Amino acid sequence: MDCPGCGFQRGTVAMLKGEVKASWQVYPPTAFIWFTMLLLCIHLLFKLKHGATILKYVYIVTALVILINYFYKFFTNQLI
Numbered sequence: 001m002d003c004p005g006c007g008f009q010r011g012t013v014a015m016l017k018g019e020v021k022a023s024w025q026v027y028p029p030t031a032f033i034w035f036t037m038l039l040l041c042i043h044l045l046f047k048l049k050h051g052a053t054i055l056k057y058v059y060i061v062t063a064l065v066i067l068i069n070y071f072y073k074f075f076t077n078q079l080i
Helices: 008-016 020-026 029-046 051-079
Strands: none
Touching: 008 020, 008 029, 020 029, 029 051
């Protein structure tokens, strides 16, 4: 059984090669995770005024995308 993060490394490699569509097909949350990390780094470096609040909502959205992807993979693989 896959873990919730299975495919992140392959998705990252595909994204670094410029293959965004392939990255999405391998692991859709890859872009969300990297966006969250980028936003976190920007907030830590520049102390954004509402950065903590924005990050909180971005974390929630990213976590939801990861969970939705995990349950989708889990239930579609079980039905085959």
